[in-house]
């Protein structure tokens with residue numbers, strides 16, 4: 001935006017850049033997309049000069065990278081840190097948005113770009129007695145900057161999604177005792193992280209443009225280097241199937257389900273892969289009862305596949321206990337000043353970690369009071385679930401864009417690349433409007449309806465809608481159950497390009513009398 005000579009003001013609740021990688025400082029936090037792919041490709045000098053140290057970068061390394069990018073491109077002067085946007089209200093006649101922050105300041109702008117993140121509103125579940133806990137209570141997504149000292153402490157952790165599964169093995173190494181309160185077990189695959197070989201890194205850099213282009217044609221905009229022939233699981237016998245799954249298990253990482261092209265579509269094929277992992281759990285965990293409790297039902301990959309380092313074997317440590325708090329086990333009845341009560345048992349704790357996730361994709365957008373045409377609130381427009389055109393625009397909210405919004409590939413893709421694609425598209429769109437003398441752009445209601453139907457029909461051809469995932473909003477009580485991201489990055493990008501080439505079909509432009 002700055003390059004195009006526009007004035008930009010960015011508001012950030014944190015005291016620094018980094019977003020996810022600023023807030024999620026819990027032990028073990030790291031990305032599960034390869035570093036050389038989970039990074040910006042808009043500037044070749046940047047990607048040539050930056051040296052990643054591991055296959056999967058740690059949170060501190062990605063935060064340093066974000067800080068480097070902000071410094072290198074002189075971005076900090078455009079950012080007001082330490083403020084939260086509380087409202088964005090449209091003045092229809094003037095075609096201006098007024099943005100108000102929690103320090104009472106207001107800013108007017110022609111365009112508002114909501115880059116509020118998909119996993120940024122921490123979900124701290126209401127559990128009886130929660131606020132009475134007298135020890136230290138922390139959420140993985142709001143981790144204290146000074147860190148947490150687990151040495152010798154009695155630690156409890158609620159939640160076994162990606163955050164909990166990354167944190168548990170690391171906390172277990174220093175805690176006196178770690179009690180894991182698990183409601184639903186999740187499938188997790190070994191990361192097989194390792195230091196990056198300088199020769200391999202140089203090889204990628206020698207053909208970075210081509211490497212990036214290959215990744216952008218992948219379903220999630222990552223993992224091209226791991227691509228293999230992917231027959232249908234139904235077409236191979238058991239020995240061949242197991243051999244391929246074993247290869248993928250040894251390779252590690254989120255491409256685990258890419259060996260067969262029907263795993264996310266065909267329930268029977270999916271169960272073969274799920275059974276493969278279930279057998280691994282039984283092999284890795286010494287105590288059969290604990291192994292059984294850790295073994296998920298349902299489809300693998302329906303909830304986001306987790307990638308871990310030493311997760312299952314952590315339960316072989318004498319200082320780690322797994323408590324099943326599902327309805328079939330011993331649900332948490334209350335949090336007390338000194339611990340957690342489950343059924344007849346009171347678990348004494350010094351530190352309680354909530355790894356309980358986020359109000360995903362819409363949470364941070366709807367915490368801002370966004371008012372469009374006629375004072376209509378986004379929260380009301382989306383009362384039955386988010387409705388967008390391309391995950392970029394909402395009918396009734398002209399000149400408001402959502403970056404990686406619901407209805408775009410978003411969390412099903414490499415977030416850095418998905419963000420770049422949206423920012424480029426929005427920038428080009430604003431250039432187009434200036435060239436053509438348009439003041440407002442707004443998604444047409446018919447285009448929104450058709451897009452929502454498209455997203456649903458794509459999701460319905462997969463196993464995604466079949467479980468209680470945060471992709472569906474199912475983790476937040478009362479949240480409408482709608483599949484929010486769109487599977488398939490390349491087809492989506494092609495559609496965005498086509499829309500722009502066809503004079504932004506599906507959007508309506510307006511020139512205001514009062515400019």
Ligand code: NAP
Pocket residue numbers: 030031032033119125127140158159160161162163164166181182183184304307325332355356357358411470475
């Ligand atoms: P999550 O996947 O939503 O997991 C939350 C966990 O908390 C679940 O196990 C959930 O159980 C449990 N939980 C929630 N409320 C509970 C309650 N009242 N009582 C007991 N248990 C409760 O959240 P997350 O682990 O923070 O991960 C969110 C997403 O962030 C990931 O899916 C991923 O996209 C991203 N992430 C990525 C990385 C990475 O790149 N490596 C790391 C961390 C996070 P139920 O399943 O029963 O609801």
